[in-house]
Amino acid sequence: MxxxxxxxxxxxxxxxxxxxxxxxxxxxxxxxxxxxxxxxxxVDVPPPLQATESELRSTLAGFMLSVRDDPSDASDIAEDGFLREVAARNPEFRFYVRVGNRAFGNGPPVFFRQFGFAALEQVHRAVADPTICTQGEKIMDGKDGDGYASFRMCDKLTYFEYHDLRHPVVIEHSxxxxxxxxxxxxxxxxxxxxxxxxxxxxxxxxxxxxxxxxxxxRLARSIDPQRLDALLPEKGVASEILPLVRAVNHLIAQVDAAQRRATFFLSAAAHEMRTPLTVLRTRLELMEDGPQKDKLIGDVRRLTRLVNQLLTLMSIGNRRDVTGFTDLTASAAKVIRGRMPLAEQADVTLMLDSARDEVEIPGDATLIESAIANLVDNAISFAPPGTTVRVAIDADGRITVRDHGPGFGDIDPVALFEPFARPVSARRGYGLGLAIVAAIVRLHGGDMCARNAEDGGAEFTLTFAS
Structure with missing residues (x-):
């Protein structure tokens, strides 16, 4: 639990x-x-006169600070609604505001000299450092009315006072x-x-x-159907998704096992067929010469080639990696030399065009030569007499085999590399040559593509990592 x-x-x-x-x-x-x-x-509501004084000080201080911050402010504090109401309730009420050399109000500064603020201003002006500030305040509560004075001076004097506040103004409280x-x-x-x-x-x-x-x-999309030994990672996956990942891994394992059984069956069947075919061909050789004998020997030869291609395809599919290095230029030249008799018989010219004298890539030379040979054989079989089959090798490890035959029309180029794919039904063969090419390229971690050339013919391209 x-x-x-x-x-x-x-x-x-x-x-x-x-x-x-x-x-x-x-x-x-x-x-x-x-x-x-x-x-x-x-909510504690202060006495009316105390609330009026608090609002009055806030109003005068706010006006004083606004003038200090914006000397161009030309507003008249005497027009303030609250001050007008205070003055209406208190006929003898007087106030005075000073910012630097500017003065505002409806009366003279009574407390400025009375409480020594004027002397304090002179003393402060004698101080050389303008960052030193002086401030003070005086509160007067009396039977003749309340008064207040606030003095502050740093780089500029700011001062306000009022007196003879006797009657409060009604203020709405929260x-x-x-x-x-x-x-x-x-x-x-x-x-x-x-x-x-x-x-x-x-x-x-x-x-x-x-x-x-x-x-x-992304990992699932990158799994090669021919190499199902890699499973999806279960570490770091949310628990809601983990059953799905495990189910996919189980499916991959089952498909891999089924593929292995099918591969083993085909390989075993091909191996078992080689001996009877060899015996059959030997017995046919002992027959009297004639058209029937030649036809039977040709059939056995094609069947033997099919078995050998199946064995080649199975052996490539069972491999997981390749070792060694291959010179693509040398391998292509070797294939062309070996196919010269076949090309001459078909009246086709083979031409090798390499960007460098040596293009070395990691890979198995025998398998790569087999892939090039299958493409060249395929091109010769489709090339019309008197045309050229060109084998081109780029410096980055790309091989292109081009013929001038009929091409493959509207057929999906990807389907050409499937086993037993025969785009032309009348053509002899079993459709395993391009499948072998695809298996060899995949084993080397490369890519292959086919397209109809613009001026006729087909063009097959193999890409290897250089």
Whole structure:
């Protein structure tokens, strides 16, 4: 039971569930529990005169800072609605604001010299370092009215004061309901933030697992049907996908076993057929000469060639790698020399065109020569009398065999390399030559293609890694 729970950690659902639970738990505490705990049961409303003074100081300080930050500001503080209401309630109310050499207000600075701020300004101006700041304030509460003075000087003097504030102005305060509405609005934004975070977590986890799935898919596409010894990796795969990967690996193993049995059967059958064919041909040689004898010997010869091709195809399919190095130019020249009698009999000219005197690639010389020979034989059989079969070798290890025959028409070029594929039904042969070529090229990790040439004929190209 514990083992199954521990293996559940690889599940995409389990990973998202754990991470989402952690994230939402933190969000519940940070955005719900803690704000509710810190929310006051009721809003404390200050006395009216105290609230009026707080709003007044905030208004004067805000205007002073705006003028300091923007000297071009030409607004008139006397037009402020709150100050006009204070002045209407308090006929003797006076205020004064100074920023540098600019002064504003409806009265003179009463407290600036009374409390020594003027002397403090002179002392500060004597200081050479403008980064040193001086500040102070004075609060006056009296029966004749409240007053206040605020002095601050760094590189520029900022000062404001007021006096004779006796009657408060009615100010609307936030009710507990308003505070709760603000909290609900803030919580809505926080909730959206949490939802976005959860979505981001889902996206990250799914992206990581989708990358793993695509990696497995790429490996599955890269499996060579002729080499089924490679299986899909099970390490690092999510538990939801692991059964599928294991099922595919089981299928690959079964197909590989079936292919091995089929290969063994064909190979064994071909081997067993060679001896009876040899005996049959020997007995035919003892017969009296005549058309019937020649026909039977020809049939046996073709059947023997079929058996040899099957054995060659089976032996190539059973190999997993190749060793050694091959000179493509030398191999092609050797094949052309060996096919000269056949080409002369068909009135076809063989021509070798190599980009270099020596083009060396890793590979088995015997197999590569067999592949070139099959292509040359195929080209000679289709080439009209008096034409040329050209074998071209590029410096990067690409071999092209070109003839000027009828081509292969609308037939799928890929199907030409399948065993027993015969695009021309009247042509003699069993369709194994190009299949042998394809098996040799795949064994060497190369590629092959066929196409109809623009000016007639067929062109077969083999690519090897140089």
């Amino acid at each position: 514990l083992g199954r729970i521990w293996n559940w950690r690889k599940s995409m659902f389990a990973q998202m569930l754990v991470l989402t639970s952690i994230f939402l738990g933190w969000g519940l505490y940070a955005f719900v529990i803690r704000p509710l705990a810190d929310m006051p049961v009721q 009710s507990p309901l308003g505070v709760r509405r603000k909290w609900i609005s803030a919580f809505s934004g926080n909730f959206l933030l949490a939802a976005g975070g959860v979505f981001l977590i889902f996206a990250i986890i799914f992206s990581l697992h989708m990358w793993s799935i695509r990696r497995v898919a």
